[in-house]
Structure formats: C-alpha cells, structure tokens
Amino acid sequence: MALTGIECWSESAQLECVAVCRPAVLEVATALEASAVGYLGAVSRQEVEDASGRLREALTRFGCRLFDLGDFLPESARAVSEASVNRVFVRDTAAVVGRQLVTGTAAFAARFAEFDATHAALGALLHGGSRDAAPPEGPGAGLEFGDVFLLDEERILVNLGLRSDARALQGFLDTAWGAGFQEVGALCIPEHLGIIHLDLAFNVLGPRAVLARSFLKHLPVRVLAPGQAPRWESFEGYFARRGQRILPLPAAEPPCFLSNYIFLGPQLLLASESAAPRLKPLVKELGIEVEGVDIAALERGNGSVRCLTLPLKRRATS
Numbered sequence: 001m002a003l004t005g006i007e008c009w010s011e012s013a014q015l016e017c018v019a020v021c022r023p024a025v026l027e028v029a030t031a032l033e034a035s036a037v038g039y040l041g042a043v044s045r046q047e048v049e050d051a052s053g054r055l056r057e058a059l060t061r062f063g064c065r066l067f068d069l070g071d072f073l074p075e076s077a078r079a080v081s082e083a084s085v086n087r088v089f090v091r092d093t094a095a096v097v098g099r100q101l102v103t104g105t106a107a108f109a110a111r112f113a114e115f116d117a118t119h120a121a122l123g124a125l126l127h128g129g130s131r132d133a134a135p136p137e138g139p140g141a142g143l144e145f146g147d148v149f150l151l152d153e154e155r156i157l158v159n160l161g162l163r164s165d166a167r168a169l170q171g172f173l174d175t176a177w178g179a180g181f182q183e184v185g186a187l188c189i190p191e192h193l194g195i196i197h198l199d200l201a202f203n204v205l206g207p208r209a210v211l212a213r214s215f216l217k218h219l220p221v222r223v224l225a226p227g228q229a230p231r232w233e234s235f236e237g238y239f240a241r242r243g244q245r246i247l248p249l250p251a252a253e254p255p256c257f258l259s260n261y262i263f264l265g266p267q268l269l270l271a272s273e274s275a276a277p278r279l280k281p282l283v284k285e286l287g288i289e290v291e292g293v294d295i296a297a298l299e300r301g302n303g304s305v306r307c308l309t310l311p312l313k314r315r316a317t318s
C-alpha cells in the first residue's frame with residue numbers, strides 16, 4: 001500500500017513516520033575499500049546488521065512508523081542497491097520539504113547509482129509498488145540532504161560545500177518557495193575541512209536553540225527570500241535575530257558525530273551511544289532528553305543517526 005500524507009516542517013516536531021534502509025549485502029573489508037566508498041574503516045556485515053537492528057528497534061520503541069526502503073526496491077534496482085554500502089545513509093538521498101518529497105543528487109560517484117535505486121524505492125513507497133524503477137513524482141534538487149535543515153516552518157538552512165554545489169541553489173529555492181517556505185540561509189563549509197555534510201557540524205535544538213561547532217561562527221550566511229535582494233548576515237547574528245541561541249559543541253576529535261542526532265519528539269533526541277553522554281549535559285537546560293543507541297559499526301561509514309534516517313512525517317505543530 002502506498003504511503004500518503006507525508007509532511008515535515010521542522011526538525012523537532014514529533015516524528016511519526018521515518019524511512020531507513022537495511023545494510024547492503026556487500027561489506028567493507030579493507031582500508032582501501034573503505035576509502036573508495038567514503039568509510040572511515042572496514043566493518044563486517046554482521047556488525048552493521050546488528051547495529052541497524054538496534055537503530056530500528058529504538059525508532060519503533062519510541063512510536064515511529066518505520067519503512068525499510070529495502071522492502072520497496074523494484075526488481076531492476078535491487079542488485080545495484082544490495083551492492084551499495086552507503087545505502088543505509090538514506091538522509092542524503094531525499095527529504096520531505098513541507099508536503100513534497102524532494103529528491104537529491106549525489107555528488108560522490110560511489111553513490112550515483114545508489115541514489116537512483118533509493119529514489120525508485122521511494123517512488124514505490126509513495127505511489128504504490130511497481131515493477132519499473134521510477135523516481136517519485138515531484139521536484140529534484142542538486143543537493144545531498146545531509147546539507148539541509150528545516151529550521152522551522154518558514155526557514156531552511158543549506159550548506160553549499162563538498163557535496164552540494166552553489167549552482168544547485170536556485171533550483172532548490174524555487175522548490176522551497178513552492179513548498180511554502182519563506183527564507184533560505186546558505187553557508188559554505190570550506191571543502192578542505194573534509195566535513196562532508198552540515199549535519200556533521202550543526203543541528204537544531206528545538207525552536208529556540210541550535211548546536212554548532214565553533215568554526216561555524218566564522219562563516220557568513222547568505223539570506224535569500226522571494227522578491228527580496230539577497231543579503232549577508234553573520235552566523236551568530238543570523239540566529240540571534242531570529243531568537244535562537246547557539247550552543248557551542250565541545251571540541252571533539254574527528255570524526256564528530258555529536259550533532260548527528262534526530263528528534264523523536266519535541267523534547268527527545270536519539271543519538272549514538274558514543275555521542276549521548278556528551279550531549280545530555282549540554283541540552284539538559286533546554287529540558288531535552290537524550291536516548292542513546294549503539295550504532296558504532298554504522299558510524300564507520302562516516303555518518304550517524306541523522307544520516308541513517310529520513311523523516312517522512314512529523315506532527316504539524318500548528
């Protein structure tokens with residue numbers, strides 16, 4: 001049966017429906033293989049299977065309806081998807097922006113085919129099963145969605161860095177305005193930092209605060225709104241003017257997955273077990289609780305809870 005009623009307007013409203021993807025059949029056996037696919041190191045199939053099971057269990061335990069895109073792959077996309085070790089990182093492939101599913105574009109060659117396969121699965125999930133691999137109807141964007149945050153019902157923040165090209169922005173702006181958003185802030189994480197997506201340096205902490213690695217304060221935000229001339233704002237000024245505090249992330253050895261959590265409800269985060277103990281004291285003053293899940297094996301792929309989940313439906317707040 002096709003899923004109806006997809007809707008997301010922020011990162012922190014109650015998570016009702018989420019897509020994940022079970023791990024590929026191939027495993028990452030050596031350091032060279034890891035480097036070829038953007039992994040931090042080798043990891044066995046059993047380890048990633050077990051970690052993926054724990055992630056699903058946690059999402060379900062907190063009341064999310066879970067869709068495994070591995071169950072929706074059309075026959076023609078299955079073999080390619082099973083050989084794509086990055087397919088677990090569903091976040092990058094697409095996002096629900098307002099009431100639209102927007103498909104992304106891979107900027108990393110190892111993921112080109114996998115994005116197509118995942119889009120075909122999303123097409124089958126949203127429009128009913130099909131033997132043909134057809135992407136979902138609706139707009140596409142030249143972005144990987146680990147670079148995109150729905151800050152609130154009006155605003156989106158985008159990083160144009162290693163994976164999302166500034167030339168893709170105009171198309172995404174049209175999509176954002178069409179979906180009902182009123183402002184897009186764009187920043188550019190310098191490529192030499194090797195931070196592939198914004199969610200490895202930033203996340204929201206509800207409507208009144210965001211979490212950011214300290215280097216971000218040096219990056220200006222280009223503010224774009226329909227019918228207005230673009231303007232620059234400082235990173236700190238951008239959030240201060242919109243009533244959001246910035247909580248600095250404690251300096252951590254790379255890789256840093258501290259910001260790579262997902263909101264399960266307005267006051268509850270799901271983070272990896274390695275990040276949770278450090279996040280808890282940070283977000284306590286905001287009344288936010290943190291649940292930890294052991295997904296260290298999946299983190300060897302250079303992503304964590306946010307990258308591994310694609311919210312399909314969050315409860316509307318108003």
Ligand SMILES: NC(=[NH2+])NCCC[C@H](N)C(=O)O
Nearest residue numbers: 038089146197301302303307
């Ligand atoms: N949203 C994220 N941070 N995704 C992480 C994706 C990691 C994956 N190995 C890649 O290189 O693409």
